[in-house]
Amino acid sequence: QVHLEQSGAEVKKPGASVKVSCKASGYNFGDNDVNWVRQAPGQGLEWMGWMNPTTGNTVYAQRLQGRVTMTASISMSTAFMELSRLTFEDTAVYFCAREKSGDFQLDLWGQGTLVTVSS
Amino acid sequence: SSDLKQAPSVSVSPGQTATITCSGDALSKQYVYWYQQKAGQAPVLVMFQDNERPSGIPERFSGSSSGTTVTLTITGVQPEDEADYYCQSADTSGTYRVFGGGTRVTVL
Numbered sequence: 001q002v003h004l005e006q007s008g009a010e011v012k013k014p015g016a017s018v019k020v021s022c023k024a025s026g027y028n029f030g031d032n033d034v035n036w037v038r039q040a041p042g043q044g045l046e047w048m049g050w051m052n053p054t055t056g057n058t059v060y061a062q063r064l065q066g067r068v069t070m071t072a073s074i075s076m077s078t079a080f081m082e083l084s085r086l087t088f089e090d091t092a093v094y095f096c097a098r099e100k101s102g103d104f105q106l107d108l109w110g111q112g113t114l115v116t117v118s119s
Numbered sequence: 120s121s122d123l124k125q126a127p128s129v130s131v132s133p134g135q136t137a138t139i140t141c142s143g144d145a146l147s148k149q150y151v152y153w154y155q156q157k158a159g160q161a162p163v164l165v166m167f168q169d170n171e172r173p174s175g176i177p178e179r180f181s182g183s184s185s186g187t188t189v190t191l192t193i194t195g196v197q198p199e200d201e202a203d204y205y206c207q208s209a210d211t212s213g214t215y216r217v218f219g220g221g222t223r224v225t226v227l
Contacts, residue, residue: 035216037162037218044203044218044220044221045154045156045162045207045218046218047207047215047216047217050216059215061215062215095161095162097162103167103168104149104150104152104208104209104213104216105152105164105167106152106154106207109162109163110161111161112161
């Protein structure tokens with residue numbers, strides 16, 4: 001059964017960093033790009049970027065450039081998203097999603113990880 | 120521009136038809152994907168490549184496109200269709216992804 005399992009909720013102070021993990025199961029992790037999407041409370045979906053677990057290639061949303069880093073471990077079948085220099089506006093649910101090869105559809109999503117930035 | 124525009128809300132009575140549109144300059148070159156998100160849940164893909172329905176998605180969901188506007192139609196809306204619907208696409212180079220602002224479908 002294909003599944004993406006994300007790490008648990010985090011509470012961070014402004015200026016800190018957070019690292020969220022996304023463990024894949026039921027498919028060959030290296031075959032698909034992983035996207036990260038976030039959703040602030042009561043707001044819409046915001047695309048953050050994607051990475052290829054096999055090549056390590058990444059593309060980040062321009063507004064997050066310099067603060068976001070996406071990595072992966074093929075051996076662990078796990079993708080990671082690290083966001084630094086957190087502000088209150090980074091409070092959101094963060095989702096990982098598998099992108100179907102050769103297409104832009106996000107056909108498998110993790111359950112989401114709530115990151116709360118609070119002083 | 121790769122921005123995608125959606126109306127914020129649509130209200131419809133059970134059994135009626137809900138029409139949700141997504142417009143953007145890039146859509147003449149890129150496909151659109153639609154996601155349904157219910158409160159507290161992760162999004163679920165309900166339409167891909169403008170008008171293709173994933174397995175398990177009811178036939179009352181359909182998609183169409185014309186120029187720079189793509190439409191998701193729910194024919195015979197059911198109470199369980201009440202949710203937020205987001206369109207997603209890519210910029211013309213295929214490098215960046217983008218979501219529309221979302222449309223809340225309320226079943227009266």
